[in-house]
Amino acid sequence: MATSTNLFEQIALDLQVHGVSIQSLDLNEPALLTLTERLAHLSQQDFYKAGIGRQEEHMKNSQIRRDKIHWLDTNNAQEALFLSYMQDLKIYLNRRLFLGLFSYECHFAHYEPGAFYKKHLDAFKGETNRILSTVLYLNPDWQSSDGGELALYDPNDHSKVLQIVTPNFGTLVTFLSDEFPHEVLPAKKARYSIAGWFRVNTSVGGHIDPPQ
Template identity: 55%
Template structure:
């Protein structure tokens, strides 16, 4: 359906309002379909066309202890870049959100980085925080799911706890196509449960600029 530019603009502004309000009130939001369906569809097809060699084993933090990694997370990843049109389109959409949130919340979000994640059947990512206060410049996490017709019996839910010391889960997110989760990186522990089939997502982080002498810290 054709929509005039000013209507699209207005829709975006309302979505940014909704996200900003939720971040202020709750620190997180779960949106069943925030991005245009054409974009999620294109990302899905793009992902299906990638092969295993184009993914790498995911690490944790700055450490490179692969033994330990395997006990904490078992996904493979591929960073998004500007070279591929569909990846650039996604990054561009997040750039709009970055500006929208900075304007509303003065968060000082400086840039955004994101990777595709592939969890094979049985793969998981144990409870973790994406950022530790004072140790990273990641402040806001996004996760977009790219799994068509996901059924709850397939597992693979994202569990979210309200704060680092809490043991009561507040959200159980089904990794359904198009669902976008956004949360404050330092506040919410989360975990990916194993699934019975392949599970795909894009995990991303808005970062603040803590660079010294133009050296981004950490680069990734």
């Protein structure tokens, strides 16, 4: 497996050329292993039903998505280690690609058997500050027959599947938020991941967005 610097460089190259990157973290990477430990200590009461949209537009629609989530923050040492790792990636991508990334937010996503997330974009051009989306999978011994794949669609033809990603442990997917429609296909057993977004700063008139 590549070191984090080599991994970050490969992600940068992929994004520059293709707009999407699918890589595997070193399975001994502490930031990855600590997420497994953290997940083992979370109960189902620590997860809540995910919604759609932000703030006053936030709503829940089980016809679109049926995952449950738990947001990460720096108050927990295990979560903080992963957030620090992604901070390093942010710094690298800013230096390498001049993206102006300002902050990163993410949550655990739990898909129960049969749960899904219909095709969607994480951002719409000119309407949000999400620039890059990331998904890190936390499913040891996942089999192709277990389902739960991530389907990435062609930016120029939203009916054409560009890539199918099996949610294997340690797989990290990074893509342009406003370019790639994607969906989570139903799985036959519990499926876990970290879904996250790098944002730019769109603060105006003292209103901080994204919040720090």
